[in-house]
Amino acid sequence: MLDIKWIRDEPEGLRTALLRRGQDEAQAAATVADVLARDDARRAHLAALHQMQERRNAASKEIGKAKGARDEARAAELMAEVAHLKEDLQAGEAKARELDEALTAALAVIPNVPLDEVPDGRDERDNVVYRTHGEPRRIDWAKEHFDLGEGLGLMDFERAAKLSGARFTVLKGGLARLERALGQFMLDLHTGEHGYTEVIPPLLVRDETMYGTGNLPKFAEDLFRTTDGRWLIPTAEVSLTNLVREEILDDGALPIRMTALTPCFRSEAGSAGRDTRGMLRQHQFDKVELVSITAADKSMDEHERMLSSAEEVLKRLGLAYRVVTLCTGDMGFASRKTYDIEVWLPGQKAFREISSCSVCGDFQARRMNARYRPADEKSTRFVHTLNGSGVAVGRALIAVMETWQNEDGSITVPDALRGYMGGLERIARS
Known part of the structure; x- marks a missing residue:
């Protein structure tokens, strides 16, 4: 606000x-x-x-x-x-x-004010490449993840639709374990090396919690609501950021850095007809979220730090990607500036978003009444909040499958994940 x-x-x-x-x-x-x-x-x-x-x-x-x-x-x-x-x-x-x-x-319902440095533009076509990493793997015979998964007999969309309808997936065997390995790897990296504290937050929240991060009232149609009036979180950002709601923090306690691996739930109300095949756009998916609570003068540095933390996940998985600065027309409602990380998918022969890292200034803090008391000052100030995907687990699974696919349809397990896979080096059809 x-x-x-x-x-x-x-x-x-x-x-x-x-x-x-x-x-x-x-x-x-x-x-x-x-x-x-x-x-x-x-x-x-x-x-x-x-x-x-x-x-x-x-x-x-x-x-x-x-x-x-x-x-x-x-x-x-x-x-x-x-x-x-x-x-x-x-x-x-x-x-x-x-x-x-x-x-x-x-x-x-008024969106946040973009920083002066954010490029002007109408939509994703006006986003600006900030930096790139790695050489995209271009494979003539590359398959998309859904063909690979179904070929392995480990990704089942038909049975998922029978259970729940469209935009759900059943993973089995090696792919189920690979997705679990990705989430654990990300958590260990962010907590062990990047200084984030792991949190297991509620998945169901009240109206005021959704309001605090800007999801309500404007974006109710994008959410799932339960019969008792609670909301399923679309991202752990909602729960993590609101942990400081209605609190006055000591300056010395900042920054607060938190991470969580949770299921996320989105209605995808505005995406009819987009990415209907496969796992790219699901009603339910897992994501590792990063949230930082900082003093006002530290948030821009924290934004770059958060971006680097998310990038490190892709570097260790051997994935090519680019970072783009979102233009004013493509930014989220609560953001002052957003970086998207787009990973290369050889099967699609395209870069696709796998993480968004946003700095919100005091926009969410005003909605939550979250403040801190600077050293040697009597008055309080609103904290600054940041959030980022560190990263979307399902999309990381897609990227690993398509990048490390072999011509026989098997998937090579990246070195960074083998310890989480019991030493398994390759996922093949049994």
Whole structure:
């Protein structure tokens, strides 16, 4: 959520940010005008309430003076005025809550402001390559992961559809173990070498938890909700980031770095017809998430550090990839700047996203009321939050299968995973 004081002081800054985000002139102007009008109404009402409270306090004092002067008529008149003011104040406080909620609702659907360095653009075609690593393996006979998996008899989409419908997969045998190995390898790398603390968080969360990271109210259709009103997490970012909700942290406790391997659940409401075959876009998938909570002046350095941590996973698996800086039109709602890591898939002969690393500034912290107290300062500040995939396990499985496939349809197990696979060097059809 954006700071209403900043919007009040810099309405042109918000208008420009919304234009960069893809709104047209009329939409941007209407958004700015609406939020300022709600803020003006709220502030005017609070000012009137303040005057009413001052008059009530003054009248209460005058009652004592009137009684001291034995002016019962004046005392009765003042008591009637105080009683009337009390009723008006109670009604006014209820109205203030309504105005406050209306302003919050307007702010809740305004996206974060992109940093100046973020490239302008409309969609993924305008993203900018930041750096590359490795030489993409180009194989004339390369198969896509679903053909490889079905050929091995270890990836079953038909039975998954029988159980759950489209966009689900059943993995068996060596591929099931390979996916488990990938998740464990990532956790061990991030906790053992990158300084992240492993967390096992809840997979079901309340409305306010989804709200804190910006998933609600704007993106409810992308989520799964249970019959008791809880939400299945679309990523462990939701649970991990909210661990500091409504807390004031000591400056010395920052940065807080957390990682989790969890199932993730997404409705994929906006992706009809995209990646319908295979495991690229599933309703349920596993992901290792990275979350950092930092002081305001440390978040940009932390962003680069998080990116490097995610990249290291792909380097050790021997996968070619590129890092792109997302343009303003392709960034997530809560992000100020995002790097995507795109891994090379020989079967598709294309780079596909396997990780997104975003710095959110204080956007999520304002929604969560998560603050810290800088050393030698009496006042508090909002923390900065960052999140990144470290990385998507299912997509890593796809990349390993397609990159390390052999012409006979078997899969060579990367060296980094063999210790997790009981020394197995190759997955072949039995």
